[in-house]
Amino acid sequence: MVPAMRTIIADDEPLARKKLRILLGEEPGVEVVAECGDGQQTISAVQDHKPDLLFLDIRMPDADGFEVLSRLSRDAMPIVVFTTAYDQYAIRAFEAQALDYLLKPFDGERLHHAAERARAELLKSSDRRLAYQMLDRLAETRQTRQGADKRLVIKTGGRVVFLDLDEIDWVEAAANYVKVNAGKDSYVLREAIGRISEKLDPGRFVRIHRSTIVNIAKIKELQPCNSGEYIAILTNGKELSCSRTYRNHLQQLIDKAI
Numbered sequence: 001m002v003p004a005m006r007t008i009i010a011d012d013e014p015l016a017r018k019k020l021r022i023l024l025g026e027e028p029g030v031e032v033v034a035e036c037g038d039g040q041q042t043i044s045a046v047q048d049h050k051p052d053l054l055f056l057d058i059r060m061p062d063a064d065g066f067e068v069l070s071r072l073s074r075d076a077m078p079i080v081v082f083t084t085a086y087d088q089y090a091i092r093a094f095e096a097q098a099l100d101y102l103l104k105p106f107d108g109e110r111l112h113h114a115a116e117r118a119r120a121e122l123l124k125s126s127d128r129r130l131a132y133q134m135l136d137r138l139a140e141t142r143q144t145r146q147g148a149d150k151r152l153v154i155k156t157g158g159r160v161v162f163l164d165l166d167e168i169d170w171v172e173a174a175a176n177y178v179k180v181n182a183g184k185d186s187y188v189l190r191e192a193i194g195r196i197s198e199k200l201d202p203g204r205f206v207r208i209h210r211s212t213i214v215n216i217a218k219i220k221e222l223q224p225c226n227s228g229e230y231i232a233i234l235t236n237g238k239e240l241s242c243s244r245t246y247r248n249h250l251q252q253l254i255d256k257a258i
Contacts, residue, residue: 004031005115005122008049010042010068011057011083016104020055020083023111030115039063043071051078053118055102058084058093069096079118124224152199154180154187161187165201169218169234173211183236208232208242 007030011017017035024030030053034045039062046054046068058065065082082093085104093101099121100114152168154161167182173193180187180196189196197205197213207213214232221233222242230242 004029005053005119006031006033006049006051007053007055008032008034008036008042008045008051008078009055010036010039010045010060010065011055012037012060013057016057016083020111023108024055024115026108027112027115029119037061039065039068042068046072046076046078050076052122053115054078054080055083056080058082058086058089066092066096079121081114081118152180154189163187165204165215166217168200168205168215169236169238170215170240171196171200171205171213181238206246208240208246210243210246212240214240 007024009017009020009024009032011020014037017037021032021035024032033049033051036042036045037060039060041062042054042056042060043063045051056065056068060068063071065084069077069080080096080098081100081102082089082098083102083104083106087103090101099117102110102114152163152165154163163180163182169181169183171181171193172179176190176192178189178191178193178196180189193207193211193213197207200213204217205213205215208230214234218234218236219232220235223231223233225231229244230247232240232242234240
């Protein structure tokens with residue numbers, strides 16, 4: 001279940017705040033955590049409540065909407081939707097990285113559209129934060145696993161290759177075969193990916209797709225994309241798809257390392 005968007009309403013007109021509160025009450029998944037009547041109250045409320053979304057009037061006492069944003073730290077910055085009766089500030093609002101600009105008087109449909117955009121942006125931001133957290137933990141995992149000394153024995157082309165696990169970048173499946181990729185070399189084996197997975201150190205390798213196993217020490221970057229999926233970019237530049245179904249496998253492995 002997606003948590004509710006924690007929201008602050010900032011407007012110096014009580015009737016405007018009331019209308020916005022009523023309209024937001026009809027929106028599913030929105031929780032109003034504070035209402036503010038001037039700029040200083042808004043700054044304090046954002047710092048105290050750390051909201052996901054801020055509906056911000058431009059002309060307010062103490063500090064206008066733009067000054068409010070200038071006095072917030074980047075870490076505390078919520079998604080911002082400006083609400084104002086003046087259209088001349090639109091360009092400046094978008095230069096300030098506002099998500100939307102609601103010109104008063106606006107109706108429930110227009111507000112709903114802004115709320116849906118905010119919800120989509122919040123989900124993307126959440127995925128980005130998760131990716132950064134996972135990468136931080138991957139760095140720790142690399143350090144804790146450096147002492148392991150295991151090898152994968154591969155019989156191929158009439159010879160036996162003893163391949164250090166550190167050399168393996170990723171393993172990919174195709175029909176009844178798997179391809180073990182290690183630097184500039186690759187080895188094709190007639191074996192199911194499930195069987196090869198059993199031979200790999202479960203503390204160092206993770207299945208991120210039904211046809212892909214990756215050495216977590218080789219992951220350089222995780223890029224969120226649609227529907228909770230990721231693109232795993234390896235240190236050699238290779239891009240691998242991490243499906244939503246297998247994302248928890250990667251997360252669980254990282255969690256065990258911390």
